[in-house]
Amino acid sequence: MYELEIERPTTVADAVSALGGEAQLLGGGQTLIPTLKQRLADPEKLVSLSGIADMQGISASGDTVEIGGGTIHADVAADGTYAALSELASHIGDPAVRNRGTIGGSIANNDPAACYPAAALGSGATIVTNKREIAADDFFQGLFETALAEGEIVTAVKFPMPQQAKYIKFVQPASRFALVGVFVAKFADGVRVAVTGASNDGVYRWSEAEAALSADFSASALEGLTVSSDDMVTDLHGSAEYRAHLVKVMTARAVNAA
Amino acid sequence: MTKVTMTVNGKAVSGTVEGRTLLTSFLREDLHLTGTHVGCDTSQCGACVVHVNGKAVKSCTMFAIEADGAEVSTIEGQANEDGSLNAIQAAFQEHHGLQCGFCTPGMVMTAASLLKENPKPTVDEVRNHLEGNLCRCTGYHNIIKAIMAASGQDVSAIAAE
Numbered sequence: 254m255y256e257l258e259i260e261r262p263t264t265v266a267d268a269v270s271a272l273g274g275e276a277q278l279l280g281g282g283q284t285l286i287p288t289l290k291q292r293l294a295d296p297e298k299l300v301s302l303s304g305i306a307d308m309q310g311i312s313a314s315g316d317t318v319e320i321g322g323g324t325i326h327a328d329v330a331a332d333g334t335y336a337a338l339s340e341l342a343s344h345i346g347d348p349a350v351r352n353r354g355t356i357g358g359s360i361a362n363n364d365p366a367a368c369y370p371a372a373a374l375g376s377g378a379t380i381v382t383n384k385r386e387i388a389a390d391d392f393f394q395g396l397f398e399t400a401l402a403e404g405e406i407v408t409a410v411k412f413p414m415p416q417q418a419k420y421i422k423f424v425q426p427a428s429r430f431a432l433v434g435v436f437v438a439k440f441a442d443g444v445r446v447a448v449t450g451a452s453n454d455g456v457y458r459w460s461e462a463e464a465a466l467s468a469d470f471s472a473s474a475l476e477g478l479t480v481s482s483d484d485m486v487t488d489l490h491g492s493a494e495y496r497a498h499l500v501k502v503m504t505a506r507a508v509n510a511a
Numbered sequence: 512m513t514k515v516t517m518t519v520n521g522k523a524v525s526g527t528v529e530g531r532t533l534l535t536s537f538l539r540e541d542l543h544l545t546g547t548h549v550g551c552d553t554s555q556c557g558a559c560v561v562h563v564n565g566k567a568v569k570s571c572t573m574f575a576i577e578a579d580g581a582e583v584s585t586i587e588g589q590a591n592e593d594g595s596l597n598a599i600q601a602a603f604q605e606h607h608g609l610q611c612g613f614c615t616p617g618m619v620m621t622a623a624s625l626l627k628e629n630p631k632p633t634v635d636e637v638r639n640h641l642e643g644n645l646c647r648c649t650g651y652h653n654i655i656k657a658i659m660a661a662s663g664q665d666v667s668a669i670a671a672e
């Protein structure tokens with residue numbers, strides 16, 4: 254790892270003023286530290302978010318649950334207010350990763366095989382930053398790409414709670430990330446389906462399945478649909494065709510279990 | 512360089528670290544607590560698991576500065592006060608939960624965090640909780656058996672050896 258300094262502010266305002274130059278945010282470090290060890294990044298300074306009390310914790314009001322950007326996966330897993338989201342968090346990595354990794358870090362990183370982006374997009378969440386609120390539909394913009402500006406901090410994520418929801422992932426057994434993961438959420442005004450792990454463009458909504466499931470929320474509604482493998486990932490863990498196949502299978506399982 | 516102060520296994524310690532110093536390096540190289548092992552250094556194997564403020568973390572994937580002010584416990588702090596092995600350690604010995612022993616500190620620390628949250632886990636819960644702890648020797652069965660035994664449950668029906 255290259256040399257760097259670390260600042261540990263206790264407020265979002267102090268974090269913002271600590272940024273600038275070649276500084277980068279540090280969440281739980283569960284993605285960033287391995288990246289730094291490989292010398293794939295060379296920030297002069299890391300601004301740690303772990304000491305900012307305002308970015309921790311979970312609160313619910315009405316049909317919305319708001320999770321601070323610095324909240325660790327283990328706390329979301331233990332919470333249970335939004336059951337499908339807590340269950341998703343309880344299967345991220347392993348217990349030690351869940352005790353450090355944060356929702357803000359996962360959302361900001363937008364790894365194409367990560368779990369939280371599927372929940373945010375599938376639930377139609379709102380990403381709250383130190384500057385503005387961004388709809389999940391506008392936030393995720395391709396592999397590791399988001400709407401965040403340089404140094405913009407994800408301070409919270411607001412999830413509207415659906416009537417029924419479920420996330421099913423087909424685990425890539427070595428990394429424990431999703432080979433393909435599907436988040437299905439049924440709201441009064443329709444169904445949302447978000448797919449992670451499959452596409453070369455990262456997390457996306459499967460609109461044909463959304464239309465079919467909004468008309469009939471059952472796995473049989475998916476039977477006539479086909480998933481094209483054109484833009485799907487091929488790697489040593491699975492071919493594009495295999496991933497396209499899994500998208501439909503995981504969606505059906507999520508609907509059955511929702 | 513930055514000064515850090517923390518409590519490690521009940522004792523106040525301090526040291527001067529670089530920003531990039533990992534908690535594992537601080538424990539092993541500055542405090543000479545070499546019981547915490549580095550198996551992979553890529554966040555995969557769990558040999559480096561320690562507790563920070565009561566939570567199991569991979570010390571190779573946390574900066575020492577982030578543990579400033581924290582309570583840290585490592586394998587060196589696990590024995591009973593009279594120096595005898597604690598229940599988990601004794602069960603690993605009794606049930607052959609180790610061969611080369613490289614993964615063992617991380618296994619014991621992870622098991623300790625599981626039993627604190629869930630004193631009577633099922634075999635499946637133990638297996639799930641060990642998801643981030645890799646062992647190249649034992650094939651895991653005896654590790655699971657040791658943890659079940661440490662929780663005070665009957666292990667006569669758990670096949671292994």
Ligand SMILES: Cc1cc2nc3c(=O)[nH]c(=O)nc-3n(C[C@H](O)[C@H](O)[C@H](O)COP(=O)(O)OP(=O)(O)OC[C@H]3O[C@@H](n4cnc5c(N)ncnc54)[C@H](O)[C@@H]3O)c2cc1C
Nearest residue numbers: 280281282283284285346354355357358361367368407429
């Ligand atoms: C062994 C292992 C298994 C894993 N398995 C899974 C899995 O199954 N599913 C899954 O989804 N993930 C998995 N992960 C990734 C894990 O969830 C990470 O915690 C997460 O991707 C990054 O969160 P972090 O808080 O650790 O962020 P960091 O690693 O600290 O940061 C990641 C990036 O986000 C930026 N950042 C951090 N916080 C913020 C913020 N609040 N606002 C803006 N930018 C920010 C950083 O600058 C950096 O660029 C795994 C990781 C490991 C090591």
Ligand code: FES
Nearest residue numbers: 550551552557571
């Ligand atoms: S050495 Fe830390 S996880 Fe392997």
Ligand code: FES
Nearest residue numbers: 610614646647648
């Ligand atoms: S006993 Fe050798 S790695 Fe586990």
